[in-house]
Amino acid sequence: MTLTQQIITIAMVVLGTMLTRFLPFLVFPAGKPTPKYIQYLGKVLPSAVFGLLIIYCLKSVSLFSGSHAIPELISIALVIGLHLWKRQMLLSIAGGTIFYMLLVQFVF
Numbered sequence: 564m565t566l567t568q569q570i571i572t573i574a575m576v577v578l579g580t581m582l583t584r585f586l587p588f589l590v591f592p593a594g595k596p597t598p599k600y601i602q603y604l605g606k607v608l609p610s611a612v613f614g615l616l617i618i619y620c621l622k623s624v625s626l627f628s629g630s631h632a633i634p635e636l637i638s639i640a641l642v643i644g645l646h647l648w649k650r651q652m653l654l655s656i657a658g659g660t661i662f663y664m665l666l667v668q669f670v671f
Contacts, residue, residue, distance in 0.1 A: 641659050
């Protein structure tokens with residue numbers, strides 16, 4: 564890349580970052596109530612995203628070869644248990660991911 568291309572690239576990244584950071588405050592100012600559809604999306608999107616992540620993570624798991632999905636099922640059970648116990652999403656995700664990696668590296 565030439566120097567001009569590098570400067571343009573950096574400027575576009577900065578512009579994109581600033582736009583995504585400031586646009587919600589411009590579209591939904593503090594004095595106005597948040598629209599109902601935005602409140603609805605705030606309630607349903609986290610669950611939808613986790614559903615998509617589960618499907619994506621389990622799409623190539625085979626019950627008939629390799630470890631027969633045992634590490635995945637154990638890790639899912641741990642995530643569910645951690646979430647029911649502590650109700651902290653980050654802890655559940657991190658705990659399940661770390662436990663899965665340990666199972667795959669050292670057990671299966």
